[in-house]
Amino acid sequence: MGEKVVNDALSGTVGDYVASQKKLLKTIDKKLTKRLAGRILLQVQDNGQAWYVEPTSQVRYYLADGARAYGALRKFGLGITNADLKKIPVGIEQRFLDTDTDSDGLADKLEEGLGTDINKTDTDSDGVSDYDEVVKNNTNPLGTGKLTYSSSLINRLKGRIVLQVQSKGEAWYINPVDGKRYYLKDGGAAYQIMRFLSLGITNADIQKVGIGDL
Ligand SMILES: [Ca+2]
Ligand SMILES: [Ca+2]
Ligand SMILES: [Ca+2]
Numbered sequence: 001m002g003e004k005v006v007n008d009a010l011s012g013t014v015g016d017y018v019a020s021q022k023k024l025l026k027t028i029d030k031k032l033t034k035r036l037a038g039r040i041l042l043q044v045q046d047n048g049q050a051w052y053v054e055p056t057s058q059v060r061y062y063l064a065d066g067a068r069a070y071g072a073l074r075k076f077g078l079g080i081t082n083a084d085l086k087k088i089p090v091g092i093e094q095r096f097l098d099t100d101t102d103s104d105g106l107a108d109k110l111e112e113g114l115g116t117d118i119n120k121t122d123t124d125s126d127g128v129s130d131y132d133e134v135v136k137n138n139t140n141p142l143g144t145g146k147l148t149y150s151s152s153l154i155n156r157l158k159g160r161i162v163l164q165v166q167s168k169g170e171a172w173y174i175n176p177v178d179g180k181r182y183y184l185k186d187g188g189a190a191y192q193i194m195r196f197l198s199l200g201i202t203n204a205d206i207q208k209v210g211i212g213d214l
Contacts, residue, residue, distance in 0.1 A: 017064075029209070040199070060210065063190070070190035085162065093197065105131035114134065
């Protein structure tokens, strides 16, 4: 009995839902799974339940809600150095609802991840706004220098969650669709990623993708 309460994320109805979905599994389609690796899937024929297809294990994990998704996604996080993280472009999704205190076009949550000032349009006072540096010019918003991206690193990390081990463990989702990184500050951010960066999938297709236990 004690074992059952160890993982709160799988207690009660969440665990029941995963168990019910396991019963519906068909023969696993490895090709389909590979194509979906790293994606967040939404069961559009059902109630929009979200799953993350973890690229390493090639199985999907149920993301019951934003808070659980945040915890679950972090669990799969791969440590990354700050130098490597800079080689991955920053993704901006206009539909993400968030506060932008200094109205520079970068949400507070994102600025926190970038280390720029949420109260200052131009953190390093070089005459170019934080937004223009990060999104348009690919220059360092915290000083001098250009940001150069590495397509080999991006390709290797597509669909993964990376954690800034040299910092405070900040988590980013590398969207496999555009190869850009999206800051996963908290459950709210995880929920928005689930909602806007996901892929709708039929029940018939999702039943061909294996299910993992968190
Ligand atoms: Ca801002
Ligand atoms: Ca700013
Ligand atoms: Ca600047």
